[in-house]
Amino acid sequence: MQGRIINNISNTYIIEADKCTYEAVIRGKMKLEDMVPVVGDNVEFEEIPNQIKQGIITKILPRKNYIKRPKIANVTRLILVVSIQLPKPDLLLLDKQLAFAEFMKMEPIIILNKQDLGSIEEIQNIQKIYQQIGYHILVTSAKQQEGIEQVREALKGQTSAFSGNSGVGKSTLLNAIFERDLTMEGVISKKNQKGKNTTTTVQLYQLDEETYIADTPGFSTFDIYEIESKNLYMYFKELRLAEKDCKYVGCTHIKENECGIKRALEEGKIALSRYQNYVKIYENIKDKEEHKW
Ligand SMILES: Nc1nc2c(ncn2[C@@H]2O[C@H](COP(=O)(O)OP(=O)(O)OP(=O)(O)O)[C@@H](O)[C@H]2O)c(=O)[nH]1
Ligand SMILES: [Mg+2]
Ligand SMILES: [Zn+2]
Structure with missing residues (x-):
């Protein structure tokens, strides 16, 4: 059987295949090779006889790309989220991530979130810089669910990863896109010191047949040094x-x-x-x- 890994916690992989989810482990001898499956991988697996929806991963199918931190494969689009306030736009991080996206051959899209907290002028200043280069920049207010339809449109048919500083609104955006509270569905977030929910593991969500979206703890430490x-x-x-x-x-x-x-x-x-x-x-x-x- 073939499926896609949507979650991985230690040795357990969750695979989505034919609209069902399977809990799988890696075939013993695969561990000896240097490739280890990660979230986003397309894999071949065998169902374990007499076990309900359990499997053994036997093969990783060829990857389009592979990001080391956080570990994720086959991301075709990088959604770079910045907020206009709380926190203030971090353009150094944005430019780093744009360069990384170009290097990794992922198409970047910028989302300027928390529109409700900024002036038109502040928003336009940032828009101008990136539009002039030819980047797609969307303006949203995730909490008020504004601009979400254009985000959904930009994600269609792609595997997208959301990245950006903590607190810019990545999880809020995802919830608005899926129209449900994803962060309450799994062990993907934990309370940080300030008592806020913060994303801690990589999880892939399926929006429709061909559209996947990853919530990640962010790419802030990623390897620009490559x-x-x-x-x-x-x-x-x-x-x-x-x-x-x-x-x-x-x-x-x-x-x-x-x-x-x-x-x-x-x-x-x-x-x-x-x-x-x-x-x-x-x-x-x-x-x-x-x-x-
Ligand atoms: N005013 C305003 N607040 C927002 C908006 N979007 C998100 N927020 C708030 O910003 C805070 C952080 O949002 P999250 O979605 O948790 O941020 P995150 O990027 O997922 O953060 P990490 O998981 O820590 O990386 C929450 O309190 C949200 O309610 C917005 O458009 N406007
Ligand atoms: Mg989050
Ligand atoms: Zn020169």
């Missing part, structure tokens, strides 16, 4: 475009003169915050590279 510093500009779409006007091979776009990217910045074709975040992330990665050995 990108080499010299290649970072390629994952900033508007920087990549301007790079053709750089004069020197191996231009880092930071200290050099006659740099196409710095010229585009001066001409207002690149937003200052994007460039500043590029420099910060570049130096971050560079630092890691130099301390590797």
Whole structure:
């Protein structure tokens, strides 16, 4: 049989197949190979005779991609959630995640949530930066269920993962999309010190036949360091475009003169915050590279 892993807690995997869920373990000899199944994997499994909806996973089908932290496979769309207030927009994290999405070949979509807490001007300032680059940016108010239909539309036929700082409203958005309280359905959230529910494990939800959505504890610690510093500009779409006007091979776009990217910045074709975040992330990665050995 074939199915998709939607949850994993220690050695137990929950598989969804033909509208049924199965509780499965890994076949003993599979553990010897280095591939271990993760949430999002499509797998082959055998039903255990005489056991109700229980199985043994025998094979992982080829993956489109694989994210290490949190462990999840076959994510085709990354939904990057920022809130306009509480917490304030973290554009450094957003730009990091956008670069990571480009690197991993996941299509990113930005959701600007908590519209009700911000002024039109604040919202438009952020919208402008990202629309100019060509990113899809949706404005929502999850708590008031505003803008949810356009989010559902953007998720169709994809496996999407929601990411963003704690408290931006990822779980609230998911509840609005599914029109039910998902966080109450499983052991996916626990109360943090402030007594709020915070997501702690990866769980895949099926919206319709071909649409899956992951609630995750967030990708804040994810491996941006898989990108080499010299290649970072390629994952900033508007920087990549301007790079053709750089004069020197191996231009880092930071200290050099006659740099196409710095010229585009001066001409207002690149937003200052994007460039500043590029420099910060570049130096971050560079630092890691130099301390590797
Ligand atoms: N005013 C306002 N509050 C919102 C909105 N969306 C979510 N909230 C509130 O923001 C708080 C955090 O929302 P969550 O959905 O738990 O945030 P999260 O991103 O899942 O947080 P973690 O699970 O910790 O990563 C809750 O108190 C929500 O009620 C919104 O559109 N407007
Ligand atoms: Mg949450
Ligand atoms: Zn340059």
